Amino acid sequence: MGADDDISLDALEAMERGQVLADGTSPERVPLARQLAGLFGRGSGWTPTAPRSDRVARRAAILGGLRSWLDADAAGLARWEEWLRSVGSPPTVVAGWVAAMAGRWDDALGAFDAAARDPRQAALASASRALVHLQRDEVEEARSLSRRACRIARTDERLCDEYFANLVLARVRRHGGELELATRILSALGRVLPNPWRGWWAWEALLGGAVPAGGVSERGGPGSLAGRGALAGPDTLAGPGLTAGAWAETSRIASALTAAAARGDQVAAADLWASLAGCPVGAPFAADVRGLGVALGLVAPRAELAPWVDGATDDPPGVLRGLCVPEIQSDGRERAAAYVVATPTAPARRLSALGAALHHGGPLEGEPRAQSRGARALAALLLAGPRGLPDEQVFEAAFGFAYDRDRNYGVYRNLATKVRQRLGERGSLERTDDGYRVELRAPIVEPDPRCTVPLRELVLRSMSTAIEGAGSRELADALQLPLRTVQAILGELVEEGACEVAKAGRKVLYRLEDTTFYEPSLTRLSGPGSEG
Structure with a gap:
């Protein structure tokens, strides 16, 4: 490691801790070190005062672009890319971030591939490529790239690279259904991440179910992990609060939106959704915003989410996984991961528990986990609409195996009784030529245990x-x-x-056990400037 790299790493650590590097640094390098430290202190609109093209200045510009990424500042990213071009810099990840923010995925991937040829950018480039592949729903490729990025960043001992790679890995884990691994990463990072990173972190934590509804406070600090079947201590997600910036504001609004949904405040939720939809998060995260709106029933689903909302599939798509998590209540009852909401005049749709609470007008009561056969059948019939379902599909929805009339007729008749009991005065279960259908007389919100978590x-x-x-x-x-x-x-x-x-x-x-992510410690991924 050369002298330039030593200065880059030291200044990087000072930057993350909000310190200015001076002691032990030769006089001619103090200004550059102060520029590096200022990247995260002055915000994403700042650019270097002198057009240097050496490795350290290029690293400074890459970090400036990273700060713009953390602020969701597309204009700031463009300024950093322009400065790098003006000094004849080799390809950097900044060009890829500019393209990704605009949704130009092919251009972004090409830029990241070019940047990956520079060993000093390998971690950032691999993690950024993972984001593009995740956008294309290529989860396995994204998982491989994000794991590689984490290992490179840890070996290179570049803190910003490791923060970035770990957040991307948590995001990939969430989309791939590995919520427990995503939660482990986020809960560990939440104890050490410096302020500029906490807006993005809070977003991932909220959508990954690592914090409960409203888990990011008005001051921007994270809440505990209580409320989702998690083991939460008072300092589980302790750390500094969110700073100003688009990501921080987006996370605050999303947290307030989920809190409004949890208490059934439809007026507040509508206002907050309008604000959230206008947040400039960039193309890589636009699907997250829309997914949250779909989970809460505030916006119609696009093609990739429609099968789950309509009941054609029971496994939530990646963007919805963290929002569809059951809650074990203090009395042992379980609040379902998803609910079916229907009215006599509108087709049924499946929503997250928060979305159901919003449309119900308040929190929903949990049910014993074992008493779910009738709920399964009713959820399937509601989603089927006026056409109903044949006996075979009703039975399989409730019991999970094929219907044999000779063996299962008595059990099936009992199932119909349970469905009628659940419906009560809200509707009736009507016989069709080959099965059943539901006729509603009042709005209904029913759990769908088919989406439960083992x-x-x-x-x-x-x-x-x-x-x-x-x-x-x-x-x-x-x-x-x-x-x-x-x-x-x-x-x-x-x-x-x-x-x-x-x-x-x-x-x-x-x-x-996670063979890729290693817990932060006092000597790694944290320092005097990190609280908690």
């Missing part, structure tokens, strides 16, 4: 927020599950390699 995933998600590990009884208490059930699940997870066993004195702890 118990093993709930255990993994709870484990993900316990940085030092969690005991089986602690997990059982958090999830309101029998201890023996949790112990059996933990045994399977250990055997599969999904979690590891550690000991703290006489106590046995279980800890989520």
Whole structure:
């Protein structure tokens, strides 16, 4: 590592901690070091005062572009790209970020590929390529690239690169359905990330279910992980609050929107949605905003989300996964991950629990997990609409296996009784030529247990927020599950390699295993300027 690289790394750390590097630096390099430190202190509109083209100045410009990315500042990104071109710089990731912000995915990928030829940009380029592939729904390629970026950044010991790569990895994990791994990354980063990064972090945490509705406070500080079956301590997501900037404001609005939805405040939710839809988050994150609107029932779904909303598929698309998480209540009842909302005059649609609460006008009560057969059948019939469903599909929706009339007729008749009991005065279950249909007389909001999360995933998600590990009884208490059930699940997870066993004195702890992400420590990914 040369002298220029030493200055770059030192100044980078000073920049992240809000410090100005001076002690131990030769006089001719103090101004450049101060420029580097100022990148994150002055905001994304600042540019270098002198057109230098050496490696350190190029790194400074890349970091300036990164600050513009964190501020969702497309104009700032364009200024940094223009400055780099003016000094004859080789290809950088900044050109790719400019193209990605505008939704020019082919151009972005080409720019990132060119930048990746520079070893000093390899981590940022790989993570940025992962974002493009994720936009194209190529999750496996995105996962491979984001994992590679994390390893490169950790080896290179460039803090900004590692922050960026880890946030991208958390995003990829969320889209790929690995919510427990995404939560682990976000809850760990939340303890050390400097202010400029916390707007993007808060966005990922909110959409990934790592913080509950309204989890980002008015001051911008994160909330706890309580409320989603998670193990939450008072400092689980402790850290500095959000600073000014488009991302910070976007995260605040989204948090306020989910809080309004949770309490059923439709007027406030409509106003906040109008504000959120106008936030300049850029093309890579526009699908997130629309996905949140779809999950809350505030906007019609596009083609990629319509099958889940209409009930054609039960597995939430990547952008909705973190928003469709069941909640285990203190009495052991479960608030479903998704609900069906319908009226006598409007077709049924599936929404997240927050969306259902918004349309219901307040929080919904949970139900015993075992009593879901009637709810499954009713949800399927509501989504089928006036045409109804044949007996075979009603039965399979409720029980998960094929209907045999000779063997299952008695059970099926009992199922129809349960559906009628759930409907009550709100509607009637009518017989058709080959099955059943529902006729509604009043609006209805019903859980759809077909979208539920298996118990093993709930255990993994709870484990993900316990940085030092969690005991089986602690997990059982958090999830309101029998201890023996949790112990059996933990045994399977250990055997599969999904979690590891550690000991703290006489106590046995279980800890989520992730071969890519390593926890922050006092000597890595944090420093004097990071709180928590």
